[in-house]
Structure formats: C-alpha cells, structure tokens
Amino acid sequence: xxxxxxxxxxxxxxxxxxxxxxxxxxxxxxxxxxxxxxxxxxxxxxxxxxxxxxxxxxxxxxxxxxxxxxxxxxxxxxxxxxxxxxxxxxxxxxxxxxxxxxxxxxxxxxxxxxxxxxxxxxxxxxxxxxxxxxxxxxxxxxxxxxxxxxxxxxxxxxxxxxxxxxxxxxxxxxxxxxxxxxxxxxxxxxxxxxxxxxxxxxxxxxxxxxxxxxxxxxxxxxxxxxxxxxxxxxxxxxxxxxxxxxxxxxxxxxxxxxxxxxxxxxxxxxxxxxxxxxxxxxxxxxxxxxxxxxxxxxxxxxxxxxxxxxxxxxxxxxxxxxxxxxxxxxxxxxxxxxxxxxxxxxxxxxxxxxxxxxxxxxxxxxxxxxxxxxxxxxxxxxxxxxxxxxxxxxxxxxxxxxxxxxxxxxxxxxxxxxxxxxxxxxxxxxxxxxxxxxxxxxxxxxxxxxxx
Amino acid sequence: xxxxxxxxxxxxxxxxxxxxxxxxxxxxxxxxxxxxxxxxxxxxxxxxxxxxxxxxxxxxxxxxxxxxxxxxxxxxxxxxxxxxxxxxxxxxxxxxxxxxxxxxxxxxxxxxxxxxxxxxxxxxxxxxxxxxxxxxxxxxxxxxxxxxxxxxxxxxxxxxxxxxxxxxxxxxxxxxxxxxxxxxxx
Numbered sequence: 322x323x324x325x326x327x328x329x330x331x332x333x334x335x336x337x338x339x340x341x342x343x344x345x346x347x348x349x350x351x352x353x354x355x356x357x358x359x360x361x362x363x364x365x366x367x368x369x370x371x372x373x374x375x376x377x378x379x380x381x382x383x384x385x386x387x388x389x390x391x392x393x394x395x396x397x398x399x400x401x402x403x404x405x406x407x408x409x410x411x412x413x414x415x416x417x418x419x420x421x422x423x424x425x426x427x428x429x430x431x432x433x434x435x436x437x438x439x440x441x442x443x444x445x446x447x448x449x450x451x452x453x454x455x456x457x458x459x460x461x462x463x464x465x466x467x468x469x470x471x472x473x474x475x476x477x478x479x480x481x482x483x484x485x486x487x488x489x490x491x492x493x494x495x496x497x498x499x500x501x502x503x504x505x506x507x508x509x510x511x512x513x514x515x516x517x518x519x520x521x522x523x524x525x526x527x528x529x530x531x532x533x534x535x536x537x538x539x540x541x542x543x544x545x546x547x548x549x550x551x552x553x554x555x556x557x558x559x560x561x562x563x564x565x566x567x568x569x570x571x572x573x574x575x576x577x578x579x580x581x582x583x584x585x586x587x588x589x590x591x592x593x594x595x596x597x598x599x600x601x602x603x604x605x606x607x608x609x610x611x612x613x614x615x616x617x618x619x620x621x622x623x624x625x626x627x628x629x630x631x632x633x634x635x636x637x638x639x640x641x642x643x644x645x646x647x648x649x650x651x652x653x654x655x656x657x658x659x660x661x662x663x664x665x666x667x668x669x670x671x672x673x674x675x676x677x678x679x680x681x682x683x684x685x686x687x688x689x690x691x692x693x694x695x696x697x698x699x700x701x702x703x704x705x706x707x708x709x710x711x712x713x714x715x716x717x718x719x720x721x722x723x724x725x726x727x728x729x730x731x732x733x734x735x736x737x738x739x740x741x742x743x744x745x746x747x748x749x750x751x752x753x754x755x756x757x758x759x760x761x762x763x764x765x766x767x768x769x770x771x772x773x
Numbered sequence: 774x775x776x777x778x779x780x781x782x783x784x785x786x787x788x789x790x791x792x793x794x795x796x797x798x799x800x801x802x803x804x805x806x807x808x809x810x811x812x813x814x815x816x817x818x819x820x821x822x823x824x825x826x827x828x829x830x831x832x833x834x835x836x837x838x839x840x841x842x843x844x845x846x847x848x849x850x851x852x853x854x855x856x857x858x859x860x861x862x863x864x865x866x867x868x869x870x871x872x873x874x875x876x877x878x879x880x881x882x883x884x885x886x887x888x889x890x891x892x893x894x895x896x897x898x899x900x901x902x903x904x905x906x907x908x909x910x911x912x913x914x915x916x917x918x919x920x921x922x923x924x925x926x927x928x929x930x931x932x933x934x935x936x937x938x939x940x941x942x943x944x945x946x947x948x949x950x951x952x953x954x955x956x957x958x959x
Contacts, residue, residue: 344942361800374792381784400777452948453939476941496943507949538895538935538950545892561794567913581813581878584933591926593891608783
C-alpha cells in the first residue's frame with residue numbers, strides 16, 4: 322500500500338488528525354524554546370555530527386573495542402547479522418533461563434526485528450512496559466511514533482481499552498487514573514520477570530558501558546529486578562568516549578520532547594552481583610546502508626523523533642501511513658534501504674521543505690536524501706503516473722503553439738466542466754484542496770492588450 | 774564465518790575515510806549554579822525541600838516504610854536492607870546521597886556504592902536525594918570530567934520523578950518508577 326492511500330485513512334477523522342497535527346507542532350515548539358536556552362546549540366549539533374562521522378569511518382575498530390571492554394566488565398556479547406538471528410539469540414537465552422515471561426522497555430530495534438510475535442509464537446509472554454507501548458500492544462498495533470508510541474490515540478479510546486484489559490471504571494478518562502492503573506498492572510509484571518529486555522541509546526567503546534534513557538523509569542524497573550538483562554543494540558549506536566555522552570545527552574531530550582534531560586539516564590557497565598547482562602549487536606541492513614555513500618549518514622540518527630514532530634506530512638498523515646518501523650522523514654530515508662519496493666512511496670511523502678534537516682540534532686541532510694531516494698526509486702521502477710504527466714507537460718511546453726492552445730482549453734474547461742469531472746481521481750492535486758480561481762485570460766494576452 | 778566476523782568484514786571492505794574526533798570546547802553557563810539547579814529540578818517536576826521540611830513530612834507519618842543510606846536521616850530507617858531488592862516492593866521512601874548535581878538540567882549522579890541495590894531509586898514509592906550544595910557543576914561536560922575514569926558497575930543521572938505523557942500528551946507524575954523526587958541541598 323502506498324503512503325497517500327494510507328494517509329487518506331488517517332484523514333477520515335478530521336478532528337483527530339487536526340489534534341495530531343497541532344499536538345506534534347506544540348512539541349516542536351517546545352523543542353525550539355528549549356534549544357534556544359543553550360547558546361552553543363548549533364556547535365553541539367556540529368560536534369555530534371562530526372563525532373558520528375568519526376564513528377562511521379572507524380566502526381569496525383570501535384565495535385571490537387566495545388566488545389573487548391564489555392567482556393572485561395563481565396558482560397556477554399552476541400552478534401546478529403539480521404533480525405532472525407537476533408530473535409534466535411534472545412530465544413536461546415530465554416530457554417537457558419527457563420523463562421516464559423519477559424518485560425521489555427522501549428526498543429525500536431526489537432520492533433524492527435519483530436521480536437514480540439516471534440517470542441509469542443514460541444510461547445513467551447512479552448510485556449511492553451513503556452505506557453504508550455503497553456497501550457498499543459493491547460491493541461495489537463505497532464507504535465505510531467518512536468518517542469510517543471500512542472500519539473494516534475485519544476484518551477477516550479485508551480479508557481475503553483483499559484476498562485476491557487485492566488478493569489478500570491467505565492468512562493473514566495482521567496490520564497492520571499489510567500496511568501496509575503497501568504502502574505499497578507506493570508509492577509506485578511516487573512516483580513515477577515526473570516529476564517528483561519531493553520534497547521540502547523549509546524554504547525561507549527572506551528568503557529564498554531551502554532546508556533539507556535527513559536522518563537518513566539521502566540527500563541530500570543525491568544533490568545534491575547530481573548536476573549538477566551538483554552540489551553539489543555544496533556551497531557551504529559557506538560560512540561568513541563565517555564565524554565561524548567555529554568554532547569549527545571544535552572541534545573537528545575531537548576530535541577525529542579523539549580525537556581532539559583530525560584529523568585533517568587542509566588549507565589550499565591557490569592552486572593549486579595549474581596546477575597547477567599547480555600548485549601546483542603545487530604547489523605540487519607546497517608552495514609549495507611554504510612556502504613551507500615549518499616545515504617550513509619542516516620546512520621547517525623539518535624532516534625529523537627524531532628523530524629517527525631516538525632514534518633508537515635507526518636503531522637497530517639500519522640505514523641501508520643508509512644508502514645515502516647521508523648516512520649516520518651528519517652524512516653523514509655532508512656526504510657528504502659531495507660526494501661526499496663515495499664517502501665517506494667516514502668521518499669515522496671515529503672514537501673522537501675527541509676524542516677527535518679533543520680531540527681536534526683546530528684545534522685542529517687534528511688530532505689536531500691529524500692530527493693536522492695526518489696531518483697533511486699524512479700531508476701528501479703521506471704515511469705510512474707507522475708512521469709507520464711511530466712512527459713505530457715514536456716510536449717506542451719516544447720511548442721509555443723501547443724502551449725497557447727492548451728492554456729486556452731484548460732481555462733475554458735475548468736470554468737465550464739462540472740466539479741465532479743475536475744476533482745476526479747486522476748487529479749491528485751485536487752484532493753483535499755481547491756484549485757485556484759481561473760483567470761479570464763493568460764498573462765500573454767493581458768500583456769498584449771495593456772503594453773502596446 | 775561467524776556473524777561477528779561477517780559484520781566486521783562487511784564494514785572493513787568499505788575502507789571508509791577516517792575522520793578525526795573533534796575537540797569539545799570548554800562550554801559553561803554564566804549563572805548562579807545553585808539557582809539554575811533549583812530551577813532545573815522544578816522544571817523536571819522534582820521538588821527542592823529543606824531537611825527540616827523533610828523531617829516534618831516523615832514525622833507526620835506520610836511514609837510508613839523508610840530506608841535511608843544517609844547518616845543524617847538514619848534514625849528514620851525502619852526497613853533493614855534485604856537480601857533481595859524485591860523485598861522493597863512496599864518501600865514508601867528511600868533517602869540516598871547523590872555525588873554531585875548538574876546545574877543546566879538538574880541531573881544528579883549516583884553509582885552502585887550510593888545505591889545499595891540498583892532497583893532502590895525506582896522501586897521506592899518516593900525518593901529523596903541528598904546533595905552537598907557545593908557539589909554542583911555547570912553542564913554535562915563538567916559532569917563527565919568529574920566522573921572521569923571511575924568504573925562503577927552502574928551509574929545513574931537522575932533528574933526528576935517517573936513521568937509520562939503517553940495519554941494525549943497530558944503530563945502525569947508517577948509512571949513506573951518513583952512517584953516523586955525530593956532533593957535536599959545541605
């Protein structure tokens with residue numbers, strides 16, 4: 322399914338899509354205000370971007386350094402070349418621990434690997450412990466935003482869902498009440514879990530430690546209460562030295578939600594006495610993206626979601642319209658690298674306004690890469706419908722006679738044809754938009770009359 | 774070939790340009806550190822509280838089960854340190870000492886030695902962090918300089934209470950972790 326088709330689904334509820342649009346813009350605005358309180362903001366973005374340049378140029382060395390240090394710290398390291406291998410490694414650890422129920426905090430990588438359905442198929446209960454993720458998990462939906470997983474839902478829907486799943490009062494939509502109900506439900510799960518899975522925000526080559534950032538504290542509740550902590554980490558999450566964390570932690574939460582810092586920033590270096598930590602280093606297409614010169618620096622992404630909050634298309638089409646684990650502008654440059662055919666409409670889901678590039682904390686040239694992916698898509702797919710109309714346009718503009726003539730016909734036609742014929746399915750531009758009023762004459766005609 | 778070798782080889786054959794690591798300039802803030810720290814904690818939805826006010830709260834019976842690692846408040850401890858942190862599931866208040874605070878964002882650094890169990894600041898219903906008012910640094914850069922090469926198994930920057938806005942972006946304090954963070958500067 323193409324992005325425009327899916328977006329049309331989202332727009333069927335105009336009140337909700339307007340709320341979605343305005344709410345994300347509000348977060349973008351908070352990000353602006355917060356970034357303006359840091360005088361060196363632009364310098365920090367540049368630093369973050371150049372640190373990541375250094376990482377991408379030396380990735381193999383840093384991964385080996387990270388591995389050696391982690392092993393010294395008593396952490397077990399696993400390598401997975403793809404999603405399947407990642408999931409198998411997780412399952413084998415669970416089998417060894419005789420574990421059939423796990424708690425998991427937010428990890429976009431495990432979404433990318435479709436870990437939940439895999440584990441459920443093998444009889445493991447997976448409980449997502451981030452509130453937004455638990456909500457969408459109850460609905461059998463993926464997250465619609467990487468930082469705000471349930472941003473596509475209204476509290477009325479969540480209230481109904483919790484009434485059904487957690488036995489909350491019917492009709493009680495109070496966010497505090499609903500959050501407390503989830504807190505009690507999740508506490509039971511935390512206290513019972515033997516294995517916890519988390520994502521990784523940053524892995525430090527110099528020390529072998531990794532950092533996980535949350536506001537809810539759910540990653541820590543899971544990891545510290547369980548005997549075994551499995552951390553799934555994309556190989557691009559590496560940074561060289563501990564002091565570089567300062568640069569990234571100053572940028573991450575301010576870009577993501579407009580807060581100074583996330584309330585919990587946990588540095589895991591070695592397991593607590595009697596416990597285990599496993600890190601799974603996952604490729605799953607990242608080395609292929611590293612080999613694509615034009616798209617390489619999409620791997621700098623720190624998953625703040627700022628490009629989604631600012632994007633005029635994302636805000637008005639919702640995360641599900643992208644049909645990709647990471648939606649929005651950054652997803653539209655990452656996903657075509659994984660499956661060009663499936664995601665071929667995503668590079669076109671953009672106005673190329675460049676706002677994503679302007680807010681990106683690691684200065685990824687997102688809109689330029691969208692433009693370059695369009696060329697890759699066209700190369701791979703040949704002529705599209707848009708290509709046809711461009712060819713027609715080329716014919717019309719080539720000859721002055723045909724240009725004059727078709728202009729006249731169009732003005733006449735638009736004035737006299739019934740609306741249903743003008744706003745037909747072929748006129749994609751006329752969807753949700755009115756055509757401008759038709760002028761009486763062309764500029765050339767006006768000029769000839771008035772400038773004689 | 775193992776997956777490890779496979780991945781490393783796929784990276785190495787690319788022979789990418791090696792770019793230098795940039796130097797981080799000496800960033801700071803031109804504000805009173807304590808004032809900025811207080812403002813940051815309150816913007817993170819934490820609460821600055823005096824030792825007297827905290828004692829008053831505890832004595833009024835607000836927190837039946839208390840555990841403190843801080844000697845100034847040791848008398849209030851009525852929960853012994855258990856064998857396993859699960860036993861703290863009904864802990865109402867934990868009082869821990871932070872090593873230092875960061876003025877720009879209110880983050881406070883704690884390590885294994887300050888925590889006893891890593892789960893304590895999360896599993897407790899309410900959390901107090903006690904901090905020496907002279908132990909404040911301007912930004913995260915000075916914070917990591919200060920941590921240096923210390924090699925605790927676990928380290929944590931805690932900046933506020935557990936919070937979420939996952940339901941219609943309405944801010945709720947008290948999600949999965951501690952429902953409040955009170956900071957005492959002494």
